[in-house]
Amino acid sequence: MPKLIANKGKGMDQKIKEFMSYLKETKSKSTVDNVVSHTKAFLRARNVTDLSKITKEIVSGYFAEMQPKCTVEKFNMVIWSLRTFFCYCKIEGLEYPRQKQWVKKAKETISEHEFLKMIVPKLDYLFKDSWKVRAILYFLFYTGLRPNELLFIKRKNFLLDKNELMFTDPKGRFIRRVPLPGILVEELKRYFEFTGEEENVFDINVRDINRICRTLQRNEVLGKDRAIKPNFFKNSFARLCLEKGVDIFILSQLMNHRNVKTTFNNLQMMSDDIKNMTLNKFKDSKPTEKKRRRRHGN
Numbered sequence: 001m002p003k004l005i006a007n008k009g010k011g012m013d014q015k016i017k018e019f020m021s022y023l024k025e026t027k028s029k030s031t032v033d034n035v036v037s038h039t040k041a042f043l044r045a046r047n048v049t050d051l052s053k054i055t056k057e058i059v060s061g062y063f064a065e066m067q068p069k070c071t072v073e074k075f076n077m078v079i080w081s082l083r084t085f086f087c088y089c090k091i092e093g094l095e096y097p098r099q100k101q102w103v104k105k106a107k108e109t110i111s112e113h114e115f116l117k118m119i120v121p122k123l124d125y126l127f128k129d130s131w132k133v134r135a136i137l138y139f140l141f142y143t144g145l146r147p148n149e150l151l152f153i154k155r156k157n158f159l160l161d162k163n164e165l166m167f168t169d170p171k172g173r174f175i176r177r178v179p180l181p182g183i184l185v186e187e188l189k190r191y192f193e194f195t196g197e198e199e200n201v202f203d204i205n206v207r208d209i210n211r212i213c214r215t216l217q218r219n220e221v222l223g224k225d226r227a228i229k230p231n232f233f234k235n236s237f238a239r240l241c242l243e244k245g246v247d248i249f250i251l252s253q254l255m256n257h258r259n260v261k262t263t264f265n266n267l268q269m270m271s272d273d274i275k276n277m278t279l280n281k282f283k284d285s286k287p288t289e290k291k292r293r294r295r296h297g298n
Contacts, residue, residue, distance in 0.1 A: 012049060016040065019088055038081035054086075056095045063097045075099075107266070108227055109239040115141055122221050133212055135191035136202050137233065140209075142184040144237030144255055147209040147230040153201045155192060160185050169256070176256065206230075238267060 016036065023032045042048070046058055059082065067075060076099045083096055110119070119137065123130040140147070149170060157167040163185055165178040180188070197203065209230050217228045234255070241251045252263040 012043065015051070015089065019085060022088055034077060035081040035084060038078045039085045042082055051089055051091060054091060054094070056093060059094050059096070067097070107235045108229075108232055109236045110222065110232070111243070112240055114222070115236065119216065119221055122219070126215055126219055127212070131191065132195070132202065135187055136204065136209070136212065138184050138187045140233035141236055142181050143178050144234050145178065146234060147206055150202060150204065150209075151200050151206070155197050155201050158188065160189060178254070238263075242267065
């Protein structure tokens with residue numbers, strides 16, 4: 001039986017509020033919300049009203065039920081959340097499962113031909129605002145920007161006459177320049193001609209992009225076994241550049257990687273064809289990290 005050191009005389013709701021206040025001192029709001037949400041889910045699933053009645057069998061049974069149903073990320077987060085909560089409540093003697101290990105899977109990509117022939121023609125009957133979705137997917141596919149970077153881009157950042165986009169990077173706070181191919185510029189001109197702007201260039205948020213990907217996945221536009229996620233188009237942009245013969249050092253700058261080795265490793269995590277193409281093209285100039293020179297004081 002776990003040893004309960006100090007949790008008597010306080011209701012469960014009050015204990016949760018105190019736990020939230022404790023977390024807010026060192027954790028971000030999103031982390032606090034996730035931890036509290038997982039903790040409440042456990043207490044609700046096991047009908048826990050008294051912490052003194054929690055046993056290691058209850059905890060292990062809960063993890064045994066949820067392990068086959070959830071992702072690696074969620075499972076590990078629940079382990080950490082409950083361990084933190086029980087540690088805060090000073091409950092000892094509980095046992096937790098080992099965290100799941102991440103399995104590296106090949107990154108899904110799509111060729112330019114597949115994008116134009118398999119995805120674009122199906123947008124009209126899959127989305128009511130197909131003209132908007134079309135512009136968003138063209139932009140993601142031909143620029144390689146992350147979905148969250150769209151939130152910081154305004155129409156004034158586009159220099160369509162110079163086929164260029166200039167905006168302040170949300171991470172590094174530096175001016176970033178992105179080349180725009182002609183096919184994308186024509187699509188953007190049509191979109192800008194018939195729509196206005198409120199929050200950002202496409203008036204969207206990350207949830208809208210996730211919704212688009214889920215709709216494409218649910219309707220199996222690329223087949224049943226191919227997953228479509230927000231970063232799918234960023235990886236496809238890297239593949240497109242590689243097929244066009246873009247140098248890996250230039251590709252690293254286009255994808256906003258601080259180290260070219262990151263780009264090289266990402267390309268090797270794609271399909272076998274892309275991996276072999278990468279190794280064959282850059283076998284004589286495999287990128288390596290530059291060694292930092294030590295500074296010696298006088």
